[in-house]
Amino acid sequence: MTPVSLFFYMLRASLLSSGGMGNVSTLHDNFVPRGFATDAQFVQALTVGQLSPGPNGLWVVSLGYLMLGPWGALAALIAILLPPVLVIGVERLYSHVQHHPAVEGFIRGLNLAVAGVFVPVLFKLLQSSGIDSLKLTLVAVAFGIGWIRRIPVAVVIAACAVVGILANR
Amino acid sequence: MTLIRRSMVTDFGCVTEEQFNRDWALCLVTPGINLIALTILLGKQVAGIRGVVVCLAGLLLPSALLTALLTAGFMLIRDLPAVKGALQGILPATVGLGFVTACQMANQPLRSSYRRGLWQTLFAAFLLVGSAALLWSGKASVIVVLLTAGGIAAIENVIVERFWPKPNGVLE
Numbered sequence: 001m002t003p004v005s006l007f008f009y010m011l012r013a014s015l016l017s018s019g020g021m022g023n024v025s026t027l028h029d030n031f032v033p034r035g036f037a038t039d040a041q042f043v044q045a046l047t048v049g050q051l052s053p054g055p056n057g058l059w060v061v062s063l064g065y066l067m068l069g070p071w072g073a074l075a076a077l078i079a080i081l082l083p084p085v086l087v088i089g090v091e092r093l094y095s096h097v098q099h100h101p102a103v104e105g106f107i108r109g110l111n112l113a114v115a116g117v118f119v120p121v122l123f124k125l126l127q128s129s130g131i132d133s134l135k136l137t138l139v140a141v142a143f144g145i146g147w148i149r150r151i152p153v154a155v156v157i158a159a160c161a162v163v164g165i166l167a168n169r
Numbered sequence: 170m171t172l173i174r175r176s177m178v179t180d181f182g183c184v185t186e187e188q189f190n191r192d193w194a195l196c197l198v199t200p201g202i203n204l205i206a207l208t209i210l211l212g213k214q215v216a217g218i219r220g221v222v223v224c225l226a227g228l229l230l231p232s233a234l235l236t237a238l239l240t241a242g243f244m245l246i247r248d249l250p251a252v253k254g255a256l257q258g259i260l261p262a263t264v265g266l267g268f269v270t271a272c273q274m275a276n277q278p279l280r281s282s283y284r285r286g287l288w289q290t291l292f293a294a295f296l297l298v299g300s301a302a303l304l305w306s307g308k309a310s311v312i313v314v315l316l317t318a319g320g321i322a323a324i325e326n327v328i329v330e331r332f333w334p335k336p337n338g339v340l341e
């Protein structure tokens with residue numbers, strides 16, 4: 001894997017996704033089965049992405065760094081920067097096509113599928129290090145706290161990290 | 170997004186509330202990270218191409234640099250036993266927060282379908298669950314699943330709009 005090929009993989013995944021995390025499934029599907037990245041690297045990159053400031057889509061910068069060092073991070077950054085530039089064209093075109101039934105339907109179907117395919121990928125990440133009752137409890141707790149949005153994500157991750165350290169001493 | 174809205178609309182008055190909402194709606198249908206698309210639109214409206222460059226630099230340079238530095242720091246300590254233990258706790262936390270993201274991503278299209286009636290709601294639920302099941306089965310790649318779901322939904326919407334058009338006044 002070179003930074004250039006990493007760039008094109010990430011560009012394609014970003015072009016077919018919406019939002020910062022919408023590309024997780026496509027990248028996981030591209031990288032893990034081929035041995036370009038591991039489940040552990042995905043978890044590490046997603047964690048760093050949650051902890052670092054700015055858009056949470058910057059998790060791919062972390063993944064690029066984990067895979068190929070600084071050049072991988074740069075390739076990832078450029079790859080996620082380009083698709084949103086299309087918004088300028090979308091702004092011009094959208095007034096003409098926004099109410100076309102095929103466009104409406106395609107966007108709605110794509111958004112539903114992006115959400116749907118995220119779920120099995122998350123299960124695979126969880127499976128990668130073995131599932132036990134403690135991990136399932138932490139998943140449920142993190143989901144509950146994340147859902148009500150009263151506690152910062154960094155605090156949730158830090159608390160779960162402490163539980164992990166205590167449980168694995 | 171909240172901070173950007175406050176700065177651009179309330180504090181500096183660069184765009185109106187209505188303009189900001191329209192921009193955000195456009196960003197939601199643009200590929201990639203919505204916040205980057207929003208930054209591009211706002212930068213363009215305020216100062217043209219120079220505005221785009223400056224706004225993108227402000228949004229991404231500090232955060233991308235910090236992300237890379239955090240990752241580099243993490244790589245130095247990831248083999249320590251305590252860090253390995255911490256990762257055993259962080260993994261389920263990341264998965265749990267990921268499920269929240271999945272729910273948020275599904276929320277808008279599901280609400281939109283719900284407003285269009287029972288059939289559209291069931292169809293949306295079918296696409297959501299079907300996409301997950303198809304990927305889980307291992308019979309299709311993610312891209313095939315996404316394009317298939319988008320294509321089916323496009324055809325379905327064309328048929329519905331042709332034979333059962335929305336009555337006037339129904340809002341999307």
